[in-house]
Amino acid sequence: xxxxxxxxxxxxxxxxxxxxxxxxxxxxxxxxxxxxxxxxxxxxxxxxxxxxxxxxxxxxxxxxxxxxxxxxxxxxxxxxxxxxxxxxxxxxxxxxxxxxxxxxxxxxxxxxxxxxxxxxxxxxxxxxxxxxxxxxxxxxxxxxxxxxxxxxxxxxxxxxxxxxxxxxxxxxxxxxxxxxxxxxxxxxxxxxxxxxxxxxxxxxxxxxxxxxxxxxxxxxxxxxxxxxxxxxx
Amino acid sequence: xxxxxxxxxxxxxxxxxxxxxxxxxxxxxxxxxxxxxxxxxxxxxxxxxxxxxxxxxxxxxxxxxxxxxxxxxxxxxxxxxxxxxxxxxxxxxxxxxxxxxxxxxxxxxxxxxxxxxxxxxxxxxxxxxxxxxxxxxxxxxxxxxxxxxxxxxxxxxxxxxxxxxxxxxxxxxxxxxxxxxxxxxxxxxxxxxxxxxxxxxxxxxxxxxxxxxxxxxxxxxxxxxxxxxxxxx
DNA sequence: CGGGAGATTGAATCTGGTCAAATGCCGTGG
DNA sequence: CCACGGCATTTGACCAGATTCAATCTCCCG
Numbered sequence: 010x011x012x013x014x015x016x017x018x019x020x021x022x023x024x025x026x027x028x029x030x031x032x033x034x035x036x037x038x039x040x041x042x043x044x045x046x047x048x049x050x051x052x053x054x055x056x057x058x059x060x061x062x063x064x065x066x067x068x069x070x071x072x073x074x075x076x077x078x079x080x081x082x083x084x085x086x087x088x089x090x091x092x093x094x095x096x097x098x099x100x101x102x103x104x105x106x107x108x109x110x111x112x113x114x115x116x117x118x119x120x121x122x123x124x125x126x127x128x129x130x131x132x133x134x135x136x137x138x139x140x141x142x143x144x145x146x147x148x149x150x151x152x153x154x155x156x157x158x159x160x161x162x163x164x165x166x167x168x169x170x171x172x173x174x175x176x177x178x179x180x181x182x183x184x185x186x187x188x189x190x191x192x193x194x195x196x197x198x199x200x201x202x203x204x205x206x207x208x209x210x211x212x213x214x215x216x217x218x219x220x221x222x223x224x225x226x227x228x229x230x231x232x233x234x235x236x237x238x239x240x241x242x
Numbered sequence: 243x244x245x246x247x248x249x250x251x252x253x254x255x256x257x258x259x260x261x262x263x264x265x266x267x268x269x270x271x272x273x274x275x276x277x278x279x280x281x282x283x284x285x286x287x288x289x290x291x292x293x294x295x296x297x298x299x300x301x302x303x304x305x306x307x308x309x310x311x312x313x314x315x316x317x318x319x320x321x322x323x324x325x326x327x328x329x330x331x332x333x334x335x336x337x338x339x340x341x342x343x344x345x346x347x348x349x350x351x352x353x354x355x356x357x358x359x360x361x362x363x364x365x366x367x368x369x370x371x372x373x374x375x376x377x378x379x380x381x382x383x384x385x386x387x388x389x390x391x392x393x394x395x396x397x398x399x400x401x402x403x404x405x406x407x408x409x410x411x412x413x414x415x416x417x418x419x420x421x422x423x424x425x426x427x428x429x430x431x432x433x434x435x436x437x438x439x440x441x442x443x444x445x446x447x448x449x450x451x452x453x454x455x456x457x458x459x460x461x462x463x464x465x466x467x468x469x470x471x472x473x474x475x
Numbered sequence: 476c477g478g479g480a481g482a483t484t485g486a487a488t489c490t491g492g493t494c495a496a497a498t499g500c501c502g503t504g505g
Numbered sequence: 506c507c508a509c510g511g512c513a514t515t516t517g518a519c520c521a522g523a524t525t526c527a528a529t530c531t532c533c534c535g
Contacts, residue, residue, distance in 0.1 A: 063373075065373060065374075065377050067377065067381060067382070067463050068463050069463075071381040072381070073376060073377040073380040073381045075373050075376055075377075086362070086365075086366040086369070087366050087369045087370050087373065088366075088370070089363060089366045089367075094465075094467050096373060114359075115359055118355045118356075118358055118359045118362075119355045119356075122351045122352045122355045122358055123351075123352075125351055125355055125358040125359060125362065126347075126348055126351045126358060128362055129319070129351075129358065129361055129362045129365055130322060132319075132362055132365040132366055132369060133319040133320050133321075133322045133365055134322075135369055136319070136320045136365060136368055136369045136372060137320050137321070139369060139372040139373070139376060140298060140308050140320065140329060140372070141298075142376055143306060143308055143372060143375055143376050143379055144298050144300065144306040144308075146376055146379040146380040146424060147306040147379040147421075147423070147424030148300060148304040148305070148306045148424060149300070150490075150491090151490075151491070182512095182513060182514085183513075183514070184513085188380075190380070191379060191380030191381060192491075192492090193491070193492050193493075194513095194514095195491090195492075195493075195494090195515090195516090196490085196491050196492065198513095198514065198515065198516090199491095199515085199516085200491095202514095202515075202516095230300050230301050230302075232327075234327050383522075383523095384522075384523075415480090415481060415482085416481075416482070417481085425523075425524090426523065426524050426525075427481095427482095427524095428483090428484090428523085428524070428525075428526095429522085429523050429524070431481095431482065431483065431484090432483085432484085432523095434482095435482095435483075435484095
């Protein structure tokens with residue numbers, strides 16, 4: 010995975026530090042929880058393969074997906090200090106994670122400040138993506154929301170080399186999309202259908218294809234900046 | 243400010259490192275920009291006094307306030323890597339900031355890993371607050387949104403000792419609230435009015451008073467966890 | 476006293492939500 | 506091979522929470 014051009018190289022020392030920080034791996038089946046909501050996890054994770062997502066639910070069951078997780082994403086910092094009020098994380102496809110002990114995070118910072126810096130960088134990147142999602146949920150209409158989400162996910166997957174012949178694995182159902190965008194299931198369906206009828210994208214059997222990237226980008230007023238190489242913990 | 247019980251103490255060494263990292267202070271008038279949207283700032287900031295907020299706008303002018311900034315908040319990490327696609331930051335009251343050189347951030351991590359850890363902690367905390375805002379914009383209705391926001395801001399201000407006789411300085415107008423919640427100005431006004439008529443809060447002449455905290459908390463399904471002491475950079 | 480910004484209100488309209496039912500797709504069991 | 510059950514997707518009809526439009530009203534300030 011480190012050979013992927015999307016990630017920054019690390020030194021021998023750093024790699025050793027990461028290895029000793031890691032305590033194992035874990036594989037989660039689609040629909041299963043990696044982190045149960047409201048239960049603080051004593052571990053941190055890096056997604057290695059597959060798709061997952063972070064979410065929160067209100068007490069009456071309304072769910073909001075906070076963001077989608079792709080390989081390389083570092084998970085769990087957010088509840089570093091949140092007692093009980095944590096997010097949940099669930100696998101959308103089969104997903105494997107690298108597992109770290111939260112308690113040893115400080116040791117890692119101490120031993121390898123560069124890795125600490127990388128983790129901060131990842132946290133800042135996560136915050137940036139949340140910013141975009143918040144603009145979407147707060148100020149975009151249904152069509153714009155869907156367009157933004159499709160392009161966002163497509164660009165990220167593309168950067169990781171997950172696109173084959175124009176198609177990306179897309180293991181989400183319409184309920185996931187609705188919960189990510191703050192729309193109802195029915196309205197999400199109608200909007201998706203409308204954009205597809207306009208020939209902007211195709212979504213079938215768990216695969217996504219973008220047909221008119223520029224149209225979707227301007228519809229969603231969302232232009233993914235050139236994606237830099239990202240540190241991998 | 244460091245004597246404020248909301249903040250964690252720092253060692254002599256750390257304090258020296260912070261001092262040398264700092265390059266000055268800056269004061270911004272209400273309504274003025276600290277960071278202009280789309281312009282990457284070569285500096286990082288810590289808000290010292292006053293209220294500010296972070297926001298993004300769509301190309302047709304629709305604005306989304308991403309979060310509100312109170313003393314102690316660390317600003318600017320988010321665009322560590324975002325070329326051109328940055329947020330804006332504007333002062334709501336007169337606000338003073340501590341200024342740091344972004345380029346020297348790595349030096350700080352290197353010299354004082356503990357401070358690097360603190361910065362990561364602050365970033366994670368920021369992400370957590372964004373999570374809550376995203377749930378609000380995506381899944382709460384108007385009444386719930388307003389209730390959540392009022393309690394959120396009140397609790398944070400309270401923690402910083404900014405409440406006097408039950409009143410907090412509240413330098414935001416209804417447009418700010420609307421933009422933070424993803425509502426229209428008119429609907430925000432009506433909702434605010436309705437909650438006030440129910441006797442839940444009072445908002446006048448730039449001051450906020452919470453009359454029924456428990457009612458607002460359950461209405462918004464939002465219960466601020468006990469706020470820990472926070473590192474201050 | 477006139478001007479301007481923010482707050483309020485009422486009315487009309489519309490986007491998106493809710494309800495209900497149909498359709499399509501699989502995997503299982505007879 | 507086919508019927509049945511469960512889940513996701515679609516669709517149509519209707520409803521309502523929010524937006525938009527258009528005035529007013531209230532202060533505050535020069």
